[in-house]
Amino acid sequence: MTATLTPAPTVADRPVRVRIGHIARRAGVASGVAWLVFAGLNVVLSGRWWLWLVPDLLPPLAFAVVPAVLTVGAALLRLGRRPLLIALAGLAVGGAQAGFNPAALLPSPGDVAGTHLKVVAWNTEVWDDWDDPARFLAFLRAQDADVYLLQEYEENGLHPGDFPGYTAIERGELLTLTRLPVRRVVALPAEPAPASSWRQVYEQVKSLRVDVMAGGETLSVYNVHMPIQLDLVSPLSPGFYRQLRLRDAARHRQYTALQSDVRGNRNPVLVAGDFNTSPAMGDIRWLTGSLHDAASADRSLYPASWRSYWPVDLWRLDWAFTSDPIAVQRYEFVDPRGMSDHSLQRIELTVRRTR
Incomplete structure (x- = not known):
């Protein structure tokens, strides 16, 4: 075989x-x-x-x-x-760039001694333009905040008697309301010229610092609304990259001015508003590196504040940061009830005595 x-x-x-x-x-x-x-x-x-x-x-x-x-x-x-x-x-x-909040797994912060305050920060989406003005005002009043940091305020949108007992400070679209004594006001990057139109101030001033008396301390609250990254223009358009560079330069100018002022400020500080910056973007790395994100007091594993036209918030564009003398007891995003594409930030904090 x-x-x-x-x-x-x-x-x-x-x-x-x-x-x-x-x-x-x-x-x-x-x-x-x-x-x-x-x-x-x-x-x-x-x-x-x-x-x-x-x-x-x-x-x-x-x-x-x-x-x-x-x-x-x-x-x-x-x-x-x-x-x-x-x-x-x-x-x-x-x-680490996805926007999760591991602090939500930790115990809630306890109370500390000092001056307790409630602060609200909210991009109102052009004030009450598309809302029932009475409903809009009632929603704001119901927050009963000591300080309101409001963005996209509309010219002449506030009327006498709307917020009795509050001092109103406005620069263009930024409106700060406070029932605490005001010591100083600083517009950033610079105070606009006296003859500037409302629209010019709107374009120039994207951070508004107001120093208030909180107990025996001077607290600096920064009302922030950074420019958006870009307009929805086709990348094939010759103007797309030009406006992209202009947007980047505008954001850089505003962030540089804010960073310089915050770093030179010896008061306890709260920096809050619409940063038009997601957790994956590097524009706020200096804030996350030098101040404390108020979300450490949030119980949400995925804090999100911007919904565009969706029924739920998609990711976070609104932030609040504090310096060491401030303890945040509670932080949450509040449903805007259809009156804005941004949720409202509600911050309960304590300003500790530093001397």
Whole structure:
């Protein structure tokens, strides 16, 4: 009997399943590396390069969802160690940019001694233009805040008797109402010329500092509304990149002025408003690095404040930051009841005595 020798299998004879597995592993590695590089570049370039304002439009949740999907896919498809580790690295880098609030898992802050205040900050979406004025005013009054930091205030929108007992300070679209004694007012980047029109002040002043007396301390409250990143213009339009650079320059100018004033301010400070900056954007890294995010007193794992035309808030554009002498007991976003595309920030805090 003559033995028949079976030829060794060639590449073409490999099972289809093996070839598919090889392709899947390569795709898993490539996808993971691409996302890891993008997430790393976002950390480095966001807030530093004008062209990155376009990637800044990406919803911050994507920085958690995309690497999480890659991680689960690598595990379920058994793609091996390398794709899984790369996907996990992307989750570690991007997860911090997604806007989650780990402080919500910690115990609520306790009461501390000092002067207790309630502050409201809210982008009113052009005051009461599309709302019932009486309903709008009743909603604001019901907050019963010691200080209101309101953005998108409309010229001549406030009438005598609307807020009895409050001092009103306005610069363009920024309106600060307070029932505390006022010591000083500073418009940033600079006080507009006396002959400036309301619209000119609107364009120039995007931060309004008001120093008030809180107990025996001088508290500086900053009312902030930063310019948006860009208008909805086609990237194929020749004016798209020009207006992108102009927007970036405007934001940089406003942030630089605010940063300089806050860092030179020895008073306890509260900086709050609509920053038009998501958790994935680098424009506020100096604030998160030097002040305390009031969300540490929020019980929400994913604090979000901006909803556009959706029925729920999508991600956070509104922020509140405090310096060390201030303890935040409670922080929450309040449903605007259809009167704005931004939720209202309600902040309950205590100003400790510093001397």
